[in-house]
Amino acid sequence: xxxxxxxxxxxxxxxxxxxxxxxxxxxxxxxxxxxxxxxxxxxxxxxxxxxxxxxxxxxxxxxxxxxxxxxxxxxxxxxxxxxxxxxxxxxxxxxxxxxxxxxxxxxxxxxxxxx
Numbered sequence: 154x155x156x157x158x159x160x161x162x163x164x165x166x167x168x169x170x171x172x173x174x175x176x177x178x179x180x181x182x183x184x185x186x187x188x189x190x191x192x193x194x195x196x197x198x199x200x201x202x203x204x205x206x207x208x209x210x211x212x213x214x215x216x217x218x219x220x221x222x223x224x225x226x227x228x229x230x231x232x233x234x235x236x237x238x239x240x241x242x243x244x245x246x247x248x249x250x251x252x253x254x255x256x257x258x259x260x261x262x263x264x265x266x267x268x
Contacts, residue, residue, distance in 0.1 A: 164189040174199055176247040203247070207254025214266035216259050220252025 166189055170178040177199040187193055210216060226233065226245035233242060241248075259265065 166191075168193055168195070170195070172243075173246045176244050177202065179243075199250070203250035203254040206251045207256075207258040210251075210255040211258040211262045212264045212267060213256050213259035214264075216252050216255030216257075218252075219248060220256055223248035223252050 166186055168178055174195060178193075178195045180202065181187075181193070181195045181198055207216070223245055226238065226241060227249055230242055230245065233239060
């Protein structure tokens, strides 16, 4: 109508993730940022990435250790904010989902510390 669509300026793409989906958005942004009006695959990867990790890892013992470490990071985030584990805090929910999936798939596979 007014010629606003006839320009060569690329429209910006910005996804404002919360603390849970920030790690998954970073994984997606590693391979490419979706352009304007494209679907954000981070929503799909927050389910598929930990699930495929659990299918590959598939051990109740090691998965429960990963889950326990992630739960310590999730519930003690304020204590670890200024310590040496501050670099792992953005990944705490990713580790938690991966630990849940690995423990569940290890239960299905009947694997406990590879015995």
